[in-house]
Amino acid sequence: MGQLIQQLINGLTLGAVYGLIALGYTMVYGIIGMINFAHGDIYMVSAIIAVTVLTLLGSLGIAAIPLSLLITLAVAIFFTAVYGWAVERVAYRPLRGSTRLAPLISAIGMSIFLQNMVQLTQGARVKPIAALLPGGFELFTQNGFTVHLAYTQILIVITTVLLLCVFSYLITRTSFGRQQRACEQDRTMTSLLGINVDRTISLTFVLGAALAAVAGVMVTVYYGVVDFSIGFVAGIKAFTAAVLGGVGSLPGAVLGGLIIGLIESFWGAYLSPAYSDLGTFGILILVLMFRPSGLLGRPEVEKV
Amino acid sequence: MSAPTMNTAGQTLLEVDSLTMRFGGLTAINNLSLNVPGGKITSIIGPNGAGKTTFFNCLTGFYKPTTGSVRMHHPEHGPLALEQMPSYHVARKAGVVRTFQNIRLFPNMTVLENLIVAQHNALQHASRFSLAGLFGRAGYKQAREAALTKAEMWLTRLKLLDIADLAAGNLSYGTQRRIEIARALCVDPLLLCLDEPAAGLNPRESAELNELLLYLSREHHKGILLIEHDMNVVMRVSDHICVLNFGNKIAEGTPEQIQNDPNVIKAYLGEDEADEKEAA
Known part of the structure; x- marks a missing residue:
């Protein structure tokens, strides 16, 4: 019982991180119908920036946790947003209007480029930082097994829920959101109504990157270790989460993330930690077979 | 009320100067010159494939014309070269908005x-x-x-x-x-380009459309550029009609002039029938 609840907590935390990354995936997919494979690496870049900033702050003697967390978030979001913007500008915009496959290949290239760039400039070794937010609650002890709820876990879940609310509001209620949904449905027509489509797409990439930045900072604070290769697997899992929840749906992305996080942590605890990815991607296959539009996705109905 | 539309009635709003659009060996529009006044309804008619929709596409930045220019005389922003604008500026700055044949x-x-x-x-x-x-x-x-x-x-x-x-x-x-x-x-357009707005409408809806077009041009001083096959609409509402055939302008004038133009009758009915009609 104790272990069950502990795995539930761990799974939800992990899922919340996947959900955050998946939010960015789903927004970008929504607007240009392209899987941005470099998104996971943007998240990795953010985690590296977070380590750098936290180490720097530590050496400057800034120890107040909320302050250093906020500074780290601000710096990471800023630089990661610039990365997001640049990736779109360099790798995707010139290919707009070409075949669907071209930007996909370009995205994979961008992903490899970012990984190698970080490996070259930052080194390949794993970068640890001291726990920023140690400690937590001991919920209860049963048969010698104590269930922990770390402060970072609470922080991560609350952040994800909060950002989901903010972005849902942004998409459904604001002028920018309407503009974005218009681009999603008919880019040509949107532009003929006087909307700058390229700028809307850029802004979407910036927002997606900002979400990845938050996820990167959260992961750094949670695990305390980061290296250049974390982006790839996280990206693939977040992509799975986005597909599972229904690509294009923000609550779907977070729901998908939570489900994947839970599967991963339960599979790891009760079946085999080495094969926990099997569960994740097995689910992806099942969803694609039986409900291709995802759990909360809108099925495509073609009128004849 | 909406932002007051600038009254451009009577002035030339859109000036098309020797516009040519070629796709490889096919000339879709050949040396077309046309003035579209503000506050009036100008129709473009012609058989299928005459280049009507291509003309609209040249106006709204879909196609870059091979040669020639499309100038919008905006009362505030002055003359604007539509063919050199990004397509979102065509609506935002030049005040030209279009609808599509397929909605x-x-x-x-x-x-x-x-x-x-x-x-x-x-x-x-x-x-x-x-x-x-x-x-x-x-x-x-x-x-x-x-x-x-x-x-x-x-x-x-x-x-x-x-x-x-x-x-x-x-x-x-x-x-x-x-x-x-x-x-x-x-969008508060100065010039509203409608691509076959009457297609697929029943007679009652089509009559309502006539009324709406007249209302927009008379009361709101919108310049309207209309592509339409439904002659009930075209002949009733147009102030001016331009007839295209295989990319060439073959006639231009008021509805009465167009209805009696031998070139137009030939283009629509074919050579033989037009001859028979002349003989009869």
Whole structure:
């Protein structure tokens, strides 16, 4: 019982991180119908920036946790947003209007480029930082097994829920959101109504990157270790989460993330930690077979 | 009320000068010159494949004309070369908005949202990238009120108010056509380009369309450029008609002049029948 609840907590935390990354995936997919494979690496870049900033702050003697967390978030979001913007500008915009496959290949290239760039400039070794937010609650002890709820876990879940609310509001209620949904449905027509489509797409990439930045900072604070290769697997899992929840749906992305996080942590605890990815991607296959539009996705109905 | 449309009635609004559009060896438009006045209805007719829709595509930045120029005489921004603008400037700066032969609404948005999207420039400006919207600033609220009022006005005029909250994609064909026109009007165009607005309408709807077009040009001083096959519409509402055939302008004039023009009769009925008619 104790272990069950502990795995539930761990799974939800992990899922919340996947959900955050998946939010960015789903927004970008929504607007240009392209899987941005470099998104996971943007998240990795953010985690590296977070380590750098936290180490720097530590050496400057800034120890107040909320302050250093906020500074780290601000710096990471800023630089990661610039990365997001640049990736779109360099790798995707010139290919707009070409075949669907071209930007996909370009995205994979961008992903490899970012990984190698970080490996070259930052080194390949794993970068640890001291726990920023140690400690937590001991919920209860049963048969010698104590269930922990770390402060970072609470922080991560609350952040994800909060950002989901903010972005849902942004998409459904604001002028920018309407503009974005218009681009999603008919880019040509949107532009003929006087909307700058390229700028809307850029802004979407910036927002997606900002979400990845938050996820990167959260992961750094949670695990305390980061290296250049974390982006790839996280990206693939977040992509799975986005597909599972229904690509294009923000609550779907977070729901998908939570489900994947839970599967991963339960599979790891009760079946085999080495094969926990099997569960994740097995689910992806099942969803694609039986409900291709995802759990909360809108099925495509073609009128004849 | 909507932002007052500048009254450009009578002045030349759109000046097309020796426009040619070639696709490889095919000349879709050949050396077309045409003046479109503000506040009047100008129709472009011609058999299928005459180059009518290609002409619209040249106006709205889809195609770059092979040679020639398309100039919009905007009362505020002066003469603007449409063929050199990014397509979003054609609507935003030059005030030219078009509709499509095959309707292009945002199907998953409500009718109202479709109309609000068209007014996004004013909103975006007031909302400072959505931040003011989040914090409910007064300027944004005003802009939002104004956008809603304008949308409501056109919804009422086009009898769409009852269905404002339904998803646009689920509505009937005739209704979608009206929504597309309403959405275009929300951009406050000086020149409204309608590509076959009467296609697929029943006789009652088509009569309503006539009335609407006349109302827009007479009361709102909109310049209207109309591509249409339905001669009931064209002959009743047009101030001026331009006839294209295989990319060439073969006639231009008032509806009466066009109806009696031998070249037009030939193009529509074919050589033999026109001869028979002459003989008879």
